[in-house]
Amino acid sequence: MFKKIRKALLVSMVLAASTGAIQLAQAQTYPSKPIKLIVPFAPGGATDSVGRTVAEYLGTRLGEPIVVENRGGAGGTIGSAAAARSAPDGYTLLLGTAETFGIAENMFKDLPFDAGRDFTPVALATRIPSVFAVNPTVQANDMKGFIALAKGKSGKYNIGSPGIGTNIQLIGELLKSRFQLDLIHVPYKGGGQAMADLLAGQIQIMPSALSVAAPHIKAGKLRALAVTGPNRSPLLPQVPTMAEAGIPDFVVGGWFGVLAPAGTPQPVLDRLEKEMIAIGKMPDFKEKMLNLGGEGDVIAGKEFAAFITHETKRWKDIVQAAGIAEAK
Secondary structure: OHHHHHHHHHHHHHHHHHHHHHHHHHHHHOOOOOEEEEEOOOOOOHHHHHHHHHHHHHHHHHOOOEEEEEOOOHHHHHHHHHHHOOOOOOOEEEEEEOHHHHHHHHHOOOOOOOHHHHEEEEEEEEEEEEEEEEOOOOOOOOHHHHHHHHOOOOOOOEEEEOOOOOHHHHHHHHHHHHHOOOOEEEEOOOHHHHHHHHHHOOOOEEEEEHHHHHHHHHOOOOEEEEEOOOOOOOOOOOOOEOOOOOOOOOOOEEEEEEEEEOOOOHHHHHHHHHHHHHHHOOHHHHHHHHHOOOEOOOEEHHHHHHHHHHHHHHHHHHHHHHOOOOOO
16 A cells, blocks of 8 residues: 555656646746737727837847737627637737726626636736716716716716726716716627717717827817826826716726736746736837726736736626626
8 A cells, every 4th residue: 555655746846746747847938939928808998008118128138029919799708718728838818908807797697617727817008987968968067067967857867888898887887886877888899999989079078098088188179077096197187087086986997918828837827927017018009008098006916816806806896786686
């Protein structure tokens, strides 16, 4: 019996040593071919812009090109499911968002992936708050003015979003539930369509990503009411935060980070984390994120994992308060 146990221990030690050797070899040679970054939303929006910027800088640091593959649909869950099914070798990565890691699991049943089980967090790239913007035909110059205008006017104002399950929808739902506003939610198939209708006056208000709305606000085609970040945005320094607008505890927005399929070798993860941290310190990368409305530092590994856990709880509270989750 003891001989069998001893033999089993020896086999385990050999296997562990072999695994360690393989992982070391992977780390030393990784990457040796192009990498794919799945962006789970359509081209043209803030998610796509962040993804392409991360791909450019991370690819340069790694010495291999990173090809962006847009796989939109179902609030980001289609692309995320595809990434979850990919080989855990570091050659397929996912640009995770608030929608795919926090909102979807709290809103929808029967998701085709498990956010906690199927992925390993690599690094948070940036956070992008939104700005509540209205069509100029709306007779309100600030957030309190809009709330007073919409209060008690059932169905008069439409609020748009890029789709069901997006952080933009949830920010709007939070406003509705906080002040009992009967705004009609109009979901679109992307941020571009929603913005076009906001400009045309088909919808009257939307909490848009800063980089998308800022040019129209500066051109006078939209009116900004407040930003949802903790501080004023350098893109729109004249626009108050929700707290400054008299609405405390309303700091929400989108976030974007790199994740790998579960089971990706630790040395590969270590390399990716190292390069993402280095990118986060580069002034030109910071400037590009700032131009997209991004804020905050790059955080990696366990710190990023803790961030996701915290944000998931926040979105769960918002979904429950708005009463919009599917039956589990």
